[in-house]
Amino acid sequence: MSDPVEDPGEQSTATHSGFVTFVGRPNVGKSTLMNALVGEKVAITSDKPQTTRRAIRGILNRPGGQLVVVDTPGLHKPRTLLGQRLNDLVEQVLGDVDVIGFCVPATEKVGPGDRRIAESLTGYPRARKVAIVTKTDAATREQITERLIEVDSLREDWAAVIPLSALTRDQLDVLTDQLLTLMPEGPALYPEDVVTDESLEDRVAEIIREAALEGVRDELPHSIAVTIDDIEERETGSMTDVYANIIVERDSQKAIIIGRKGSRLRDVGAKARAQIEPLIGTKVFLKLHVRVAKEWQRDPKQLGRLGF
Template identity: 45%
Template sequence: MKQEYKSGFAAIIGRPNVGKSTLLNQIIGQKIAIMSDKPQTTRNKIRAVYTSEEGQIIFLDTPGVHKPKSKLGDYMNRMVEDALREVDVILFLVDASEKLGPGDEFIIEKLKDIKTPVYLVINKIDKISPEELLPYIDKYSKLYPFAQIVPVSALHGNNVNRLMDQLLLELPEGPQYYPADQVTDHPERFIVAELIREKVLHLTREEIPHSIAVVIEQMKAREDHDNLVDIYATIYTERQTQKGILVGKQGSMMKEIGKRAREDIERLLGTKVYLNLWIKVKKDWRNQEQLFKNFGFHDEE
């Protein structure tokens, strides 16, 4: 008798910087969500698609739950709450190297209001000893009746296959929503913009990261060249001083951002890329709803 095909939706939630994007990229096997050591890296719900012979799981990688300091922050928290209502299973990701804190307790309180099965996924187990893991599990188990508890190392892939097997068992019988070779429902332009933003996060000081947005103005294959894509992108920031940091001495920072972004984009597209970056100042854009929606932050229908 042929085994039934499973499919469904899973949300990955957790405090900022616990490794949600790293886990998503490990599951899918390629970079579709940007990674950084700075919190709140993820701003949009990233849909990623995992397909096997047994089934298909569509993942939502949500922004880290945090105390909002701007209208954009409020919007990011709303996206998390929306995600919890539209999935079949929730992965609550925590960092094994960090103590249970107010942020984790805040999320657990939110989870108590929903009926969706919740998995506790304990990430970064490579950073602690096996003896430390059981007390950690015990502490969380007393706060919430998790459907499953799965320790993993998202960075190294430890136990990620077991997590995927367990998720497929959890999901209902259903159709294959996306073609087997599709790993995200985001257009390439979105991922290209995210890769550029990732390089800014890696290379700039603390005052820059959350004040930038990247917009792809134009992206098309060059007509007289078989293997070259022209990409014109604008990096928006909030203050003139931030623009100076992004440009760098004699344009050095902008050149390095462009060089690193181009290498990742070429791997994504499988072609040579001409990348042209501009920087523009839009004062206080994070508190102007029309502006941040223009920059690609949209509520989902």
């Protein structure tokens, strides 16, 4: 008996590659989801709204193709020029990606903000839409079911509605597989060994900002920015010097960041250094300087100097 003839379709080597971004209200778990998908921390996370301030790309490789995940700020009603520019950035990204993932936490009822964002996706007809119910690890089965029903009713063109937990990685593979099938056919857009196109300076600055955000409240989180003056490896190769600035808007905020006799600034440095060292691959000497840039969130020139 002759061997059966294989169906050529079964051996298709076509790969799918493209861009996906996640949208939703601030603090619905977009950056955490991105990090979980990529398998490495490329976006900082915090319980403070508008933690993400740039379009950060994380790259996920699978046998069937490559996903480029673009993390963006949460859509919100802007109160400053910075806030407006962040919203403008989100809109630009939404117009360019292949798939938009709309995120709603399982622990919170769908509200007016969610509905407004879901309706706004009609303005981006190029992208396929996927609804994602996040934080299922923190919700009851009844809450998850209720949320899935609410989210499903928001639009008629969802390509899929998927509940998941980035923390426990439950259903992450389901989302990955679904996203890949929705991407256009084509080769990988980045080399396989690349997990992000963020520069080392940008990643270090974000790690420092994440450490500075911890424990602060009121308006201070929005007022914190970080710049890097220099990252230089010493001749011995066993130590890297990092010189950075933590920028705030008022003298009173500077005092909060520094803390009593410099205690809080030392704590920020220790937390940041613990994450910078594995990233760089050497021990790190981290020198932090806190300076004031008056009302930088509202000043076009200062925003430009800070990269916004």
